[in-house]
Amino acid sequence: xxxxxxxxxxxxxxxxxxxxxxxxxxxxxxxxxxxxxxxxxxxxxxxxxxxxxxxxxxxxxxxxxxxxxxxxxxxxxxxxxxxxxxxxxxxxxxxxxxxxxxxxxxxxxxxxxxxxxxxxxxx
Numbered sequence: 001x002x003x004x005x006x007x008x009x010x011x012x013x014x015x016x017x018x019x020x021x022x023x024x025x026x027x028x029x030x031x032x033x034x035x036x037x038x039x040x041x042x043x044x045x046x047x048x049x050x051x052x053x054x055x056x057x058x059x060x061x062x063x064x065x066x067x068x069x070x071x072x073x074x075x076x077x078x079x080x081x082x083x084x085x086x087x088x089x090x091x092x093x094x095x096x097x098x099x100x101x102x103x104x105x106x107x108x109x110x111x112x113x114x115x116x117x118x119x120x121x122x123x
Contacts (some may be wrong), residue, residue, distance in 0.1 A: 015072040021121055029077040033112035034085070036075070037121035039068035039100060049098035057101045061108045068100040069107075069114075070122065081112035 028035040045057060046064035058064050071089075076082045085106050092102030107114065 015070075015122060017073060018121060025075040025117070025121070028115050029075055031113075032077070032115040033079050033081050034074055034076045035115040035117055036069040036071070037073060037117040038119050039070045041067070041119060043068065045101060045104055049101045053097050053101050056097070057105055060105045066104070067116070069103055069116070070119070071099050071103045073121065079112070081110055085110045085112055 025035055044064065045061070045066050045068055046054065048054075048068065049057070054064060076086075088106035088109055089103055092105050093099055
């Protein structure tokens with residue numbers, strides 16, 4: 001995980017973030033376990049990673065025609081589910097897997113309640 005783990009979010013410091021939206025992101029945690037912006041509206045899980053990485057992901061999520069999350073900015077409520085998600089994600093990327101595909105595998109295994117934010121949450 002390249003981002004730094006903070007009490008309530010993971011953030012890659014090189015990612016330009018719309019600072020005015022940060023309080024809104026934290027506010028979403030009143031209802032959701034986590035909130036994350038989508039990576040792209042055009043690029044799906046089937047479009048990234050190695051063939052082996054995609055096969056591992058497909059074995060877990062069954063269909064690669066799903067959007068990716070931008071894992072450089074995650075808002076997380078401290079819950080059992082989000083701790084488990086981070087643990088699984090760390091295990092999934094240990095072998096050099098694409099972070100976004102590894103995140104999807106962890107997300108589908110743990111099933112926290114996630115809010116997909118628009119791509120416009122990044123500058």
